[in-house]
Amino acid sequence: MVKTHTPPFLSINDLDATFPDGNGGLQVLKSISFSVYPQEFVCVLGPSGSGKSTLLRILAGLLPPTSGEIVFQNHKQPRIGFVFQQANLMPWRTTLQNITLPLELENIPADVARRKAQELIDLIGLNGFESSLPRDLSGGMAQRVALARALAHDPDVLLLDEPFGMLDALTRERMWTELSRIWQVSQKTVIMVTHSISESLFLADRVLVLTARPGRIKLDLPVNFPHPRLEEIRYTKHFGALARELKDSIE
């Protein structure tokens, strides 16, 4: 379903990111170049501190790159659904209000926004928590709310920074299936940072592996399992081989 014959959704050319510090700056990303095609699901793996979150921030336009360029299809900033590494909910808003935020920002009528948010609450399995405040949610629940919020305004691209990091194994696998389904139905482009090899192999069309700081692309691995993927693929030989390759490349 990836259309590599079409122009890329986004291409990154020779991107560097350096944070100022006392002595010469801290180089976090070094000569990163890759393209992401429309409706592609790309996972980014890498050791802690390799600049994965920084890369997502740059893609979202939250941080200017030190050098290099990012070109989006049609040359305009896409509409983004961002799930941050921390749930990052507004503490004064209820679950429902947090999810409707992106719709409010686009001036969608309140009742339409409400209905959409309610659908998403059903999806993330938080019925009954519509009017709970973030402080009354567990870490995993909050993270699911953050995912629902990122989906609310039907963005062109999802940028996910370890969205399932705080979930228990069972919920996490259910969310994989859900995300995979949403992605296939909505035909979004997804770039997701993760620490989990099996998560990346279960979801992605392609896995990028970054080196330790300064992060460079060490491996660009296509994952050619057909969608929808079932649990069983995890026990196949091919899955094992890909997992091995990723693991070796990370270490």
Added chain:
Amino acid sequence: MPRYFSAGFFVAREPILIILYIKNMNHSIKKDIRDPLIPIDYRIESPVRNNSIQANPWVSLNRKLREMFRFIHRTQNIWIPLFTFVLGIALWEAFARLSGLPAFIIPPPSLVAKRFEIALLDGSLLQNTLVTFLEVLLGLLTGTCSAVLVGYTIAKSKGFEHLVSPFLVASQAIPIVAIAPLMIIWFGPGLLSKVLICALIVFFPVLVNTVVGLRNVPHSLDELMRSLHATRRQMLQLLEIPSALPIFLGGLKIGATLSVIGAVVGEFVGSDKGLGFLINIGRGQYDTALVFVAVFTLVFLALSLYGSVLYLERQLLAWQNNH
């Protein structure tokens, strides 16, 4: 109730000292709101307990009364301070009678009460209280509005901050009593000069808290809003105001009590109306009971204002309260 005491305490002190308190207040605000000293049994009410409570008419009456006085109840048990208050009055009465000192030095509370009644009946108390109240309120409003505007600009522009902050800090070295005569000379003995004095005294604490509040906006939420391409107005309305509100309201609480001080100082310096004027009259005529009446009314005024802001805080920051 401790807050009420501290408000009364503030009224009795030099304004400059209070400004030094601001920093400490800022630190305690968050905890203050989260920990409103609610009686434990009020906080935890499981449905099961509710049923058993309903069965007992006394308990349910008690509960209804509590609902009515919920605000007071939340603040603290009212009986202990009330007892202290009554005891203090009794001691004062005894001392005034037994010491043999003349009433113009220490009027007993009973005389103060009588004077209060007279002042109330001839309308002078109400009239002067209204004058002071109007000054305080308009001053608070003017001071707060200008502080918010300047505070927002400071929080948003480093250049503006460097430009004005030396002047702002220096201005705090001048006590308000020194500025008050100037205000009277320039703007006359009427309402305007008092409003300006109140506004001046309110300005700084509200300004500081506005700036601190706006700087308090979590960076991660700022990034969220930017990732969603929020406009400046949406940023202000949906992120900056809600996150700055707790600290801003802390400043407003201080400003509310300071405004009362401003009005009285202004009236002392030049005025023919208001509670400060009443105190001056009482002093001149050795009518010390009247001085007490005016002082108590001032304390009451300050506490009501403080309580109103506290109430506003509870309404607006319900998301921070322990249910």
